[in-house]
Each structure stands twice: as structure tokens, then as C-alpha cells.
Amino acid sequence: MEVYAGVDVGGTNIVCGIVSSAGEVLHTIKRPTESSQGPEAVLERIAVMIEDTLQIIMDQTSSIVEIKAAGIGLPGLVDPEEGIARFSGNLGWRNLPAVNWLQNRLKLPVFIDNDVKTYVYGEAMYGAGQGTRHVLGVTVGTGIASAMVNDGKLFYGFRNMSGEIGHIVMDGLDDRCPCGLQGCLETYASASGMVRQAKKLILAGERSILRDWFEGDRLAELSAADLSRAYDQGDSLAIAVLEKAGKLLGRALSYAVSINSPEVIIIGGGGALAGERLLGPLKQELLQHILPDYREHLKVVPAQNNDEAGVTGSAMYAKEKYSSL
Amino acid sequence: MEVYAGVDVGGTNIVCGIVSSAGEVLHTIKRPTESSQGPEAVLERIAVMIEDTLQIIMDQTSSIVEIKAAGIGLPGLVDPEEGIARFSGNLGWRNLPAVNWLQNRLKLPVFIDNDVKTYVYGEAMYGAGQGTRHVLGVTVGTGIASAMVNDGKLFYGFRNMSGEIGHIVMDGLDDRCPCGLQGCLETYASASGMVRQAKKLILAGERSILRDWFEGDRLAELSAADLSRAYDQGDSLAIAVLEKAGKLLGRALSYAVSINSPEVIIIGGGGALAGERLLGPLKQELLQHILPDYREHLKVVPAQNNDEAGVTGSAMYAKEKYSSL
CATH class of the missing domain: 3.30.420.40 (ATPase, nucleotide binding domain)
Incomplete structure (x- = not known):
């Protein structure tokens, strides 16, 4: 064999x-x-x-x-x-x-x-993109990155530095990113970004079930999975963070669609475990900001073999x- | 032969x-x-x-x-x-x-x-990209569009629909685009977009040398070349329009760089005739919004054989x- x-x-x-x-x-x-x-x-x-x-x-x-x-x-x-x-x-x-x-x-x-x-x-x-010719994949984890496969070939760009979608500077964000820029997509919409934003809101005194789950020093243990759990209990803070992250991702992906015209977008990485909680607002924002011709054909799917x-x-x-x- | x-x-x-x-x-x-x-x-x-x-x-x-x-x-x-x-x-x-x-x-x-x-x-x-492997070209004319050439091959995307950078929806723009979206890059930063924005400001009563050059009905004759002429006379309206268009282009290009990592960006089309009046603010805004690794290597040049x-x-x-x- x-x-x-x-x-x-x-x-x-x-x-x-x-x-x-x-x-x-x-x-x-x-x-x-x-x-x-x-x-x-x-x-x-x-x-x-x-x-x-x-x-x-x-x-x-x-x-x-x-x-x-x-x-x-x-x-x-x-x-x-x-x-x-x-x-x-x-x-x-x-x-x-x-x-x-x-x-x-x-x-x-x-x-x-x-x-x-x-x-x-x-x-x-071999996963969610099987049978399609133009795939954009995004990993939502500690950071956010992307890659493209066209007709079975990876896209590289100069010095193999394509795929830094996580460092697109988004309007309305002002956190410093370790990269030196301010307001990078991944400062909010990555798995660790969402956790950081939630903690910030909790420390600022916002009401949330997460305050009870993670009292005092235990707040450090808060994870992206906890945000999904709180979301499912109707927690407004968790809902707000996941929706904003989804919208930011959708908006950044609208840029990628307009420039590269993928047939399918695959969302993977740990953050994708949030499922429709993240993908719902992502898809809504994405489809609202692309040409009708894209809107008719584009598929957005979670990774299959995460x-x-x-x-x-x-x-x-x-x-x-x-x-x- | x-x-x-x-x-x-x-x-x-x-x-x-x-x-x-x-x-x-x-x-x-x-x-x-x-x-x-x-x-x-x-x-x-x-x-x-x-x-x-x-x-x-x-x-x-x-x-x-x-x-x-x-x-x-x-x-x-x-x-x-x-x-x-x-x-x-x-x-x-x-x-x-x-x-x-x-x-x-x-x-x-x-x-x-x-x-x-x-x-x-x-x-x-055969023009400004000669000798480089990863080229992003943008035409600034009636609309704005882009294309990529990597190792001598054009990039297509699904249904050959890549390159619609002109229909990226930019924050802060609210004009309707004929495509159906609102705030597309080309509603402001294309050659015809800049002319339309200048006319709007003139009709709203803003001071400009262009008011004297194009009195009354003659305003319809205002062209992108006139904006450059007024710019050179220090006209604040023309300067504001060209600078805003350049910044918008630079910002949209920062998205393209983060996603695709071109080695050189070529700016062509009629709008590129504005030269540094447009390319100056474009480059400034672009370089401010990309990772340091890109900033070090990226070249932005006008088309050679326009x-x-x-x-x-x-x-x-x-x-x-x-x-x-």
C-alpha cells in the first residue's frame, strides 16, 4: 500500500x-x-x-x-x-x-x-470544497488567516505572504494588534479576540451570565466555547460579541469576494465551532455587501474535517x- | 515576420x-x-x-x-x-x-x-510589471476594476468574476451605485465618481475655482482633467476630492494586499492621469494599513503604456x- x-x-x-x-x-x-x-x-x-x-x-x-x-x-x-x-x-x-x-x-x-x-x-x-474549482478558506482561531485553492492549486502571492485577512484594518475597531497596526480584524473576530472583547465588557461592568460563571480571578479561564454556551442561554453580552465578530468577518469576506470571486468560502478553525451563532451574522453581512451576481452563486460552509x-x-x-x- | x-x-x-x-x-x-x-x-x-x-x-x-x-x-x-x-x-x-x-x-x-x-x-x-512575479493592476476610469497576474498567468476566480474591487462597499460613502449596492468604491474614487462628487460639492455652494470655470449649465462639461488643473492652482475643493479618492483607493488596496500579497500594484486607466495628486494620498493610506512585512517590499507604480x-x-x-x- x-x-x-x-x-x-x-x-x-x-x-x-x-x-x-x-x-x-x-x-x-x-x-x-x-x-x-x-x-x-x-x-x-x-x-x-x-x-x-x-x-x-x-x-x-x-x-x-x-x-x-x-x-x-x-x-x-x-x-x-x-x-x-x-x-x-x-x-x-x-x-x-x-x-x-x-x-x-x-x-x-x-x-x-x-x-x-x-x-x-x-x-x-477532500473536505467541504470537494467538487468546486475556486475555494477561499478562512481559519478563525488564535488569529484569523485565509488561503485560496484554484483548480487544485494553492495561491501564494509574493513571498508566500497571501492570506493575511486577519490583518485587514476594519473601521470602528481601535484595539492595538501585536503586528503594530490598529483595529485588525483578528483583534475582535478571532476566537481569542472574541474572548478578550467579552472580558473587557465584563470588566467594564456589563451584565452577563458569564460574570456568575467566572467570578473574580476565574475570568481568565473564559473560553470561546463559554461564549457559545452563554449565547444559547440568551445572554445579551455573548450574543452581541458573536454577532459583531460574525459581521466583521462577513464584511472582510465581502472584500475578498469582490477581489477574488471564490465559488465557496469554507470557515474553519476553533472559532468555527460557534457554528451558526457566528456564521449567521457573517453570511447576512457578507451577502449584503457583494454584487448580486456573486450573491446568487456563493456558498459559505463550515469546514468538514475540522x-x-x-x-x-x-x-x-x-x-x-x-x-x- | x-x-x-x-x-x-x-x-x-x-x-x-x-x-x-x-x-x-x-x-x-x-x-x-x-x-x-x-x-x-x-x-x-x-x-x-x-x-x-x-x-x-x-x-x-x-x-x-x-x-x-x-x-x-x-x-x-x-x-x-x-x-x-x-x-x-x-x-x-x-x-x-x-x-x-x-x-x-x-x-x-x-x-x-x-x-x-x-x-x-x-x-x-510588457509594462510597469516587467520582471516581477505577482502583479495587481487597477484601472481607474468610468468604473474601477482590478486583475492579477501571477507568474505570467491571469487569475480568474469563479465564472471569471474576480477583479470587482470597484464594488467594495467602503465605510463613510453612501451614494447608490447602479449595481444596487450603496457606497461602492467607484461611486467616489473612479474618474467619473470624482467628477460627480466635485459637481455635488459645487452645487451645494462650496467655494472653488471650478465654479468660475464652469458657470451654470457648463458644469456638465467638468472632467477629471479639470480637477487636476484646479488642484494645481491650489483649489481646496479639487484637492479635497482627489485626496479623498486617493485615500479610498489606498484603503481598498490595503484589503487586496492583505489577502493576495502582490509584489507590485499598477495604477492605470484615465483616472491615473491625475498622477501623484491621486497616487500620493493612495500610497500613504495604503502603507498605513498593511503589515510591516508588506510595507517593506510593496511597489505602487503608474501604468507604463497606458x-x-x-x-x-x-x-x-x-x-x-x-x-x-
């Missing part, structure tokens, strides 16, 4: 999976990233995880399984052509020749790309790159 | 040129479009113009010149794959099989595309399509 390895490297965890040629995830394992141990330790961990996952599959199936290539999704700025992880604040990496290192270690063709790009590639080709899309995407990205070598 | 024909079809005029393989325009002619005579009359005029231009070149050079293929840039919604002009309000065309008709008539390979796409293709490959870029672009677009047949 011929398979591909897909690895999704996050600031907290690494998820590694073995994926069939058809995009079926056969097995995944998850281990802590522990980036504080330095880049080589993390690369070695990735290599060991690929070997271990392969071993598990071979034991399960009692057959020889051959990995054709490995794909790795990395946070931050990645140069897939040179195989270099240019910069990752999360991992503390700078100009790391990851492909070279891993190929020498694994004796396998290895391909790297930005994790949002591999995630959206997976969703576009958890595994990073693994599927990285593995199938490697398959595509390997096949075109 | 092997050459390509490039045709730029506008609502008022058709410009036809013969272009060398290297992108050099050998000769152009211009005739009125007269679309009121119906689509077949316009297609026949295009065919005759290609034949006439070729004849002129052959007479001039006293040699046999062979047109390998013809490229036609058409306004409105074009399906280049099917060779059909889907919709053009300007020309009154709907689902016209232009490629089929012209190929039968001319016995030549013919390729069509949207005129902004062929124009930006010409500028990206007049002939449509012809060069259509011809070289045909060359590219013909070569990849």
Missing part, C-alpha cells in the same frame, strides 16, 4: 497522520510540540512521529506500507520552494532548512508549507507536489 | 494593433464602436480592422507578415474558456459566441477575455494562449 504522511505542527501540539492516496486518514497520533527544546528537537520529534505512525499502521494491517512523501504544515512564514521555515514566532524558528534536515533524516521526499495553506488545501480538495483537515491537507499536498516532480 | 493582433473594444471606440512577438506595437488604428448597429456589425468591424492594420504593415514593410493569433479584450463578463461574451451592458451583448464567429470569419485562432484582464496582462508582462496597454495585452494574451495550445 502506498501512503502519505501529513503533519500539522502547532505551537502546542504536533499531529501526525498517515493518509491513503484517496485522502482517507488511516491513523493519527498527537504529541506536545515543546518548541522550547529548540528546532532540531522538534524536527526529530516530527521524524519519530512519522516512523511511529507508520509502524502502528503496519502492525494493524500486517502488511508492508510505503510512505511516498511527507507533507508538513508549519505556522508562520514558510518558503515552500526553498524548503525553509522563514519565521515562526510561535515556534521561535528563523530561516530553518526544515526540508533538507527531514529529507536527510527520513530518506523521503518532504514538502513544507504554511499550516493554513495545507489546512485549506485539505478542506478544498480536526483532521491539517493532516489530510499536508499529506495530500505532499502527494500533489510529489506527483508533479 | 510573425505577429499577433490585439484589439481593445470599448463602449466608444475600438483600438486595433499589430504587435510583434516581443510585445512591440507596430501599428494601431482606432474606429468608433457603434454598438447600436448590433453585435454582428461590431464583430465584422473588428475583423476588418485586423485585416486593414495588417495591410498597412505589409505595405509599410513590403514584406509578408503573418498573424498567428488575435486577442480581443471585451468589456463586461467574458467566458474565455468557452469563447463567449456573456454580458456587456456597454455593448448590449448577451451570450455572444464571439470566438466562433471571428474564427470562421478570419480563419485565425482568436482568444477573448475581459478588457481589464488583458490590459493588466499587458502591463504586468494608451496601448490594452492592445499589447490582448495581442500578447493571444500569443500566450496560442503557444500553450
Whole structure:
């Protein structure tokens, strides 16, 4: 059996999976990233995880399984052509020749790309975007990022720096963003942004059930999932925050639609777990701000394989790159 | 000698040129479009113009010149794959099989595309974008539209409907747009938008040298070029309109940069003739609203072959399509 390895490297965890040629995830394992141990330790961990996952599959199936290539999704700025992880604040990496290192270690063709790009590639080709030609994917998590897949090809832009939709400066927002700009979309509409806005309102004395759930110092524990819980109990603060975040996302997406004309927009990442609470106002605001021709055809859908899309995407990205070598 | 024909079809005029393989325009002619005579009359005029231009070149050079293929840039919604002009309000065309008709008539390979796409293709490959890999082009004319060329390939999106940057709804604008939306970028920042805004301010009683230049009914004659003239005399109304238009363009372009990461932005079309009067505030606003990484590398430049870029672009677009047949 011929398979591909897909690895999704996050600031907290690494998820590694073995994926069939058809995009079926056969097995995944998850281990802590522990980036504080330095880049080589993390690369070695990735290599060991690929070997271990392969071993598990071979034991399960009692057959020889051959990995054709490995794909790795990395946070931050990645140069897939040179195989270099240019910069990752999360991992503390700078100009790391990851492909070279891993190929020498694994004796396998290895391909790297930005994790949002591999995630959206997976969703576009093997998830919610299947059967469509022009996909825009957005991840709503700690930050907000986007990627496009057109006719099966990822869109890059200069220095692979496309997809920074989270740093569009939105009117009416004034929080400083760590990037240096003021009022970036992700300061409000990311999962962590929504939590921060809710906390701010609570500390300013606004009424909310969340005040009772998270008294005093416990407010630090408030998560995006709690906002959804409070929303479902009719909490006006949670409703206001989710609606405003949804509207901001919808407005920013209206810009992307007018510029790029995607056929389908896939919303993924942890923030997407809010479902229609976020997607409802998002879609309303989006459709109100685009040309009628777009409005008639555009689909907005949640990610299908939210958890595994990073693994599927990285593995199938490697398959595509390997096949075109 | 092997050459390509490039045709730029506008609502008022058709410009036809013969272009060398290297992108050099050998000769152009211009005739009125007269679309009121119906689509077949316009297609026949295009065919005759290609034949006439070729004849002129052959007479001039006293040699046999062979047109390998013809490229036609058409306004409105074009399906280049099917060779059909889907919709053009300007020309009154709907689902016209232009490629089929012209190929039968001319016995030549013919390729069509949207005129902004062929124009930006010409500028990206043979004009201000030469030597760069990721180009975003914007035409500021009666409306505002955009197109992208990445590694020599035009970006299309679903149904070839990318590039509607002029219909991004901007905060703070409230004019109705004929498209049905309210506050579209082009209601203010297009050449005709700027003229309309200036007239509105004059009629509202604002002081301006333009009041003296265009008394009473003559106000209808006010053009974008007059705004530049008044600007140069220090007229506060003209300065305010051009600055606001530039800022709006800059802000909308900041969205495009964050989403697509172009390496260079080319500003073309009639409105670009305002030069730094428009580009100054545009660049300032744009650079203030993008990530530092973009700011360091992004170039914003005026179109190089503003007049002939449509012809060069259509011809070289045909060359590219013909070569990849």
C-alpha cells in the first residue's frame, strides 16, 4: 500500500497522520510540540512521529506500507520552494532548512508549507470544497488567516505572504494588534479576540451570565466555547460579541469576494465551532455587501474535517507536489 | 515576420494593433464602436480592422507578415474558456459566441477575455510589471476594476468574476451605485465618481475655482482633467476630492494586499492621469494599513503604456494562449 504522511505542527501540539492516496486518514497520533527544546528537537520529534505512525499502521494491517512523501504544515512564514521555515514566532524558528534536515533524516521526499495553506488545501480538495474549482478558506482561531485553492492549486502571492485577512484594518475597531497596526480584524473576530472583547465588557461592568460563571480571578479561564454556551442561554453580552465578530468577518469576506470571486468560502478553525451563532451574522453581512451576481452563486460552509483537515491537507499536498516532480 | 493582433473594444471606440512577438506595437488604428448597429456589425468591424492594420504593415514593410493569433479584450463578463461574451451592458451583448464567429470569419485562432484582464496582462508582462512575479493592476476610469497576474498567468476566480474591487462597499460613502449596492468604491474614487462628487460639492455652494470655470449649465462639461488643473492652482475643493479618492483607493488596496500579497500594484486607466495628486494620498493610506512585512517590499507604480496597454495585452494574451495550445 502506498501512503502519505501529513503533519500539522502547532505551537502546542504536533499531529501526525498517515493518509491513503484517496485522502482517507488511516491513523493519527498527537504529541506536545515543546518548541522550547529548540528546532532540531522538534524536527526529530516530527521524524519519530512519522516512523511511529507508520509502524502502528503496519502492525494493524500486517502488511508492508510505503510512505511516498511527507507533507508538513508549519505556522508562520514558510518558503515552500526553498524548503525553509522563514519565521515562526510561535515556534521561535528563523530561516530553518526544515526540508533538507527531514529529507536527510527520513530518506523521503518532504514538502513544507504554511499550516493554513495545507489546512485549506485539505478542506478544498477532500473536505467541504470537494467538487468546486475556486475555494477561499478562512481559519478563525488564535488569529484569523485565509488561503485560496484554484483548480487544485494553492495561491501564494509574493513571498508566500497571501492570506493575511486577519490583518485587514476594519473601521470602528481601535484595539492595538501585536503586528503594530490598529483595529485588525483578528483583534475582535478571532476566537481569542472574541474572548478578550467579552472580558473587557465584563470588566467594564456589563451584565452577563458569564460574570456568575467566572467570578473574580476565574475570568481568565473564559473560553470561546463559554461564549457559545452563554449565547444559547440568551445572554445579551455573548450574543452581541458573536454577532459583531460574525459581521466583521462577513464584511472582510465581502472584500475578498469582490477581489477574488471564490465559488465557496469554507470557515474553519476553533472559532468555527460557534457554528451558526457566528456564521449567521457573517453570511447576512457578507451577502449584503457583494454584487448580486456573486450573491446568487456563493456558498459559505463550515469546514468538514475540522480536526483532521491539517493532516489530510499536508499529506495530500505532499502527494500533489510529489506527483508533479 | 510573425505577429499577433490585439484589439481593445470599448463602449466608444475600438483600438486595433499589430504587435510583434516581443510585445512591440507596430501599428494601431482606432474606429468608433457603434454598438447600436448590433453585435454582428461590431464583430465584422473588428475583423476588418485586423485585416486593414495588417495591410498597412505589409505595405509599410513590403514584406509578408503573418498573424498567428488575435486577442480581443471585451468589456463586461467574458467566458474565455468557452469563447463567449456573456454580458456587456456597454455593448448590449448577451451570450455572444464571439470566438466562433471571428474564427470562421478570419480563419485565425482568436482568444477573448475581459478588457481589464488583458490590459493588466499587458502591463504586468510588457509594462510597469516587467520582471516581477505577482502583479495587481487597477484601472481607474468610468468604473474601477482590478486583475492579477501571477507568474505570467491571469487569475480568474469563479465564472471569471474576480477583479470587482470597484464594488467594495467602503465605510463613510453612501451614494447608490447602479449595481444596487450603496457606497461602492467607484461611486467616489473612479474618474467619473470624482467628477460627480466635485459637481455635488459645487452645487451645494462650496467655494472653488471650478465654479468660475464652469458657470451654470457648463458644469456638465467638468472632467477629471479639470480637477487636476484646479488642484494645481491650489483649489481646496479639487484637492479635497482627489485626496479623498486617493485615500479610498489606498484603503481598498490595503484589503487586496492583505489577502493576495502582490509584489507590485499598477495604477492605470484615465483616472491615473491625475498622477501623484491621486497616487500620493493612495500610497500613504495604503502603507498605513498593511503589515510591516508588506510595507517593506510593496511597489505602487503608474501604468507604463497606458494608451496601448490594452492592445499589447490582448495581442500578447493571444500569443500566450496560442503557444500553450
